[in-house]
Amino acid sequence: MVVCVDRAGDVARSTGVTPPVVGREAVESLVIDLGQSDPADSSVNCFLEALRVGADLGDGPDDTVVAVVSGTADTAVGADRALAEQLDALVAAHDPDSAVVVVDTAGDERVVPIVESRLPVDAVDRVVVRQARDIESTYYLLKQFLADEELRESVLVPLGVVLLVFPILLTVTASLALAVASITAVLGAFLLYKGLNVDERLQDLSSQARDALYSGRVSIVTYVIAVGLTLVGAFAGALGVSGLSGAGAFVAAMTFVYHSVPWLALAALAGATGRLIDEFIREEALRASYLNLPFGTVAVGLVVRGFSAYFVEQAGVIPPVRTPALPFVAAGTLAPEERLTTFVLLGVLVSLVGIRVSSRVTGESGGDETP
Template sequence: MTSLVVCLDRNDDVGRKTGLSTPIVGWEAVRALVTDVGLADPEDSGVNSLLETLRVAQALRDDNEDVVVAVVSGERESMVSADRAVARQLDQLVAEYDLESAVVVLDSTDDEQLIPIVESRLRVDSVDRVVVRQARDIESTYYLLKQFLGDEELRQTILVPVGLTLLVFPILASLTTLAQGAAAITTVIGVFLLYKGFNVDEILTALAIKARESIYSGQVSVVTYVVAAGLTLIGVFVGGLGVSGLDDASGILLPIMQFVNDAVPWVAMAALVASAGRLLDETIRDEPLRRSYLNLPFVVVAVGLVVRGFSAYFLEQQGVIEPVDIPAVSIGATTIASFQLPASQRLAVYVLVAFALSIVGVRLTSRLATGTIDDSEFADRTDSD
């Protein structure tokens, strides 16, 4: 196996300072190149890269490996022409020396952009980046700042908010107090960080694209989603009315339980309507139904029952709601007297009914398994399409 130890020079510093054309191949040729580059510019870090290339090649030869030492440079016209020049030279080396792997030596972030070109032609076993020891911290900081300033997304994400903060803060401080200005600035920055941290922009973009595709394709789920959103708003409104009607709203747990108890039925109804729209879309398109769509209505009702059961339990314990009164029932000659269902028994009934619905959903879905597909199968089909 023949390995290529190659020193990458994207900006053609070698050709500009020595007048030589690349590729330069061979131990003696590269060692002579070290002297030429060093005499032309003793402060150039390329001298260290060339010496590191020779050191790596010598270490591999000591391990009885066949090594080809080479220096590859780009062109100065443009980055595209530089990369294409490097690609041509690598193709020439591969065809001439029957290479199988490569060890890459470089000294800058610009040279690192050539690594994919090498990887497309040879297996890269190692990447050796040379940083001059006397200026390691300064050079690393310089390359980091250069890479940061070259990334448009990072500039817009960090520099723009910082610049706006520096501009707005003096105005707010002159119009209001210093503390109020600082509080307003930190609030805006906090909202922005949460917005970027949760990728709200990407989520909104994906939702807009999906909604537009759904509208253009005439899907029933568009209407059901709007209805579901309206039912959710009704649930929030009803929950808020329930909280405002509490006589003693001290603390936070009791208002939360009241809000959940009043809002859950509407939210569950919204989820049912949305899932019904998805089922109708799948049925209309005559495509195999996904099992998750069939299970979703049962899961929604079961979860809604459990959540409402627990919230009702806490509310009844605090005396906000009364126990359930079961009226007398006559079955033939047998009469069951009326009785009250306390909080613990009510919770047990809700949980048992939820479990029963879950089991019914699983059984029903398994019986309707013909013509349905699992989520994993759906993902595989989507990837293959």
């Protein structure tokens, strides 16, 4: 006899069939009913395995009895008692010499002692579903991941580097906290590098720089000048801050801005001018955006310079502006508010001049006003 054990009671619950189910045809019908009711139930595979074992053991399809016993109670004890009663009925009806027990879960395998108490058990066949959905999906996802070269380089290479570098850092620094902090910082930088597409941006930047060099654009030279002026501005700001003592963070920041903003404005002006020259050479009609950019850069620089000067003058870092004697105007000193107002008005004036110039030039050349 081949006994398939369903301790969970899926047979009665899903199909409404009263166990035990005896005979090949009855079990085959049960497989179809349960498969249609719940195709994901592994009991279907267990019943099919019982049919296969029964066919292998007998010379004919009816020589070996194939039966399915199922628990019909909600509790484990009640299910085991129901299984014992069904086994007693099978033994009384068919008087088998021995049994082969087919199970598909560890819970079903616990019923084997109950079967052994009724008749000898020759073997226990446990069915393992090789292609369970979660396992199969995980396997194919992992296989697809390993086949993707870009994903391997983005995940496996950094992970391998971490596993190699971490013990080295731990040995050199003799500090677990320092080693973990270093690895975390590097991983964070790598994630930002990938998340912000820095590699693609750098690749595009190098391509644009190469094209600019080959095409003879003026902007490539002015961009280099802009980078140099930016470095000079940062250095000038650092020098201005280095002379402070006892100043707060806000005053130090405003001092840095005050000393660096003229150079930064010149850097932006150099880049904007180079772009404007390139557009002038390449196109007959200039766009208003390129004409406005140099004037806007100077205007913003004047306004920022004025506000930063106001704060640092109020803090006593720089002296007030002294005006020379002019015809009909006596020499004097500008108050911080007057100094700020002068810079703001100059910025607005430069901006208005830029708008006027761009509108006139684009109007005469018939250029497009939109970038």
